[in-house]
Amino acid sequence: MMYNRKYNYMKTKQHFYNHIFFYIISFFLLVTIFNSFYRFIIKNDYIVYYEDKCDPYTESCFMSCEADSCIYYKKIQKYALNVYTECGNNITNCYQASVCLKNDKNCSITYCNLNIDSNCEFINNSRIQNN
Amino acid sequence: MICYSFTEPLYLIFSPDLPALFYYSHIVTAIVAIFVGFFVLKSGKKLLLNRLLFAISICFFFWVVSNIILWTNIHSNIMLFVWSLLRILSSMMSILSIYFLYVFLEKKDISFFLKGIFLVLILPVIILAPTYINLSGFNLATCDAFMFEGGLFQFYRVAFGILAMLWILILLIRRYHKADVNFKKQILLVGVGIELFLLSFFIVTFLAAYFTKIGLLPDSRLEYYGLFGIIIFVIYLSILTVKFGAFNIKLLASQALVWGLVILIGAQFFFIKITANFVLNGIAFIGILIAGPFLIKSVKKEVNQRELLESLTLKLEQSNSNFAEANEKLKGLDKLKTEFVSLASHQLRSPLTAIKGYISMLIEGDYGEINPKAKEIVDRVAESSNNLTLVVEDLLNVSKIESGGMKYDMVKFDFSELVNNTAKDLSITAEKKGLKLTHKIDMSHQYFVDGDKEKLRQVLINLIDNSMKYTEKGKIELDLDNQDGKITLSVKDTGAGVDPEVEDTIFEKFSRGEGAKLNASGSGLGLYLVKEIVEAHHGRVWVESLGVGKGSTFFVELNEVK
Structure with missing residues (x-):
């Protein structure tokens, strides 16, 4: 019986060494999958970028025109968890998504800079807001 | 958070924005990959080569599934989760391809040292994939994460992919020179197949992503075409299996052909929009499903008969060879026997001659009168020695005839x-x-x-x-x-x-x-x-x-x- 136990142990050890590559890879894969799931699905630990409506009369807006119609937008970057907490899954028609609140992490609103981008639209001379 | 410019797909993966080619290139190739993987694994569960090919096919399958999710899903968190896995899977395919080729060429597992090198190369990709070094954010406007991919991580990943292809190429060239004629053909088949697969997959997916990132392309639809590399790989593997019996699979060309046709014709259903073409394709599909097994069965029967004939011929040749050997031994033994008989008979002749001589002298009274009772016995001795002489003569004559030494004075x-x-x-x-x-x-x-x-x-x-x-x-x-x-x-x-x-x-x-x-x-x-x-x-x-x-x-x- 002692011999059988020792034999099984040696066999298991040999099996492990022969397949060590796959065991290590599998371990780290599992850890990564868990880590990724936790970060993105549970914690929403990432930044989101989106383009929000912009009023060219009051703000310096980016412009995108197709045919005869043009869209004016500003670029917003915010921490996903904050946006999710404030607006849920859908950020359309959500005021909090369009502004940087006091507690917002990594929040920035980028307006079009006439000195950099020629495709800007600023109908009135309002100040550019930056947080 | 959902991408506000895009619509939710139907039945989880069917988006009206995507062309039929997307589904054709993804679903067909995924089915082919998983089918081939399981088929190969089933044929040789304990063979390392089969397991590695299965692992490659599984990685490819999950890569395709992940890509389908990325293309059709509009939830940023899900897409980021899948995006992180995508990079791992493509790197895994590269490293497994190198491992696969080593085992194929050397016919044994790689060394501990080489496994260590592979781990050192792949682990950074696996460990860092879900971190900020790889992905820091998501663009809800374009519904992708290209602008948030870490440059260093991408550089490492791309360099890794190129290194893998070069490594495989060098390995193939070095081994090709040392191989015999038969193995050279196999090396070519595997090498070309695997390189074309990696090349088409890596370059197209990389280029599509890169051009999209720098704004040269509106999106990365170019990558659809890269997926057909797996079909090329499978074709080469099929040739290898049919011609050389690789992966311990006994596959007939007819089986490979029928399965290929089933997949090809079946996949057309995703592509066809005209009803008449749909119906015609359906007829062709049903035809193949019915006629295919009969074709395979008849070809298999012929092949089995041919193999049986070959094995019987081989056995017959072996038997003939054994018989020839036994015959030669028998001839040798016969010759020895003849020589022995001749030798023994010659040895018997002289004493017999002496016996006959003395007996005849006794009978003739050269040594005096012998009494009637003794004479009777002497007569019997004379008769027996005459008989024995005849037997010896016969034996000698037979041995002369058998040895070809009998001379006739005509x-x-x-x-x-x-x-x-x-x-x-x-x-x-x-x-x-x-x-x-x-x-x-x-x-x-x-x-x-x-x-x-x-x-x-x-x-x-x-x-x-x-x-x-x-x-x-x-x-x-x-x-x-x-x-x-x-x-x-x-x-x-x-x-x-x-x-x-x-x-x-x-x-x-x-x-x-x-x-x-x-x-x-x-x-x-x-x-x-x-x-x-x-x-x-x-x-x-x-x-x-x-x-x-x-x-x-x-x-x-x-x-x-x-």
């Missing part, structure tokens, strides 16, 4: 004279046995033959002696005749006769019929010698008998010489 002589003299000489012996030996010669004919007188005399003695041995009572008649140049001598007796079953074998060595019960002293070589000598004189010998106990007639036929 001269023209009167055969009837020989018959006459021999019959007279043996008639005394016959009388002593209580038998009557007569001879009849038709003097109206000539009986000249070209032959060895002594040997033919031996023939006559053996025939008459044979008749005397197997005739208890009655007579032995010699008859000589000449018909159309054929001199025929018949020796007819009223003895034991010949069983029809042994008629054909009576002239063989050591063959003794039913009559052997009457006589224990014969060597069984007398008639064999008769046959050999007569045939050496271009004659023939045969026996006729009405059966056991009904006497027999031996015939000798020789050609007359004028």
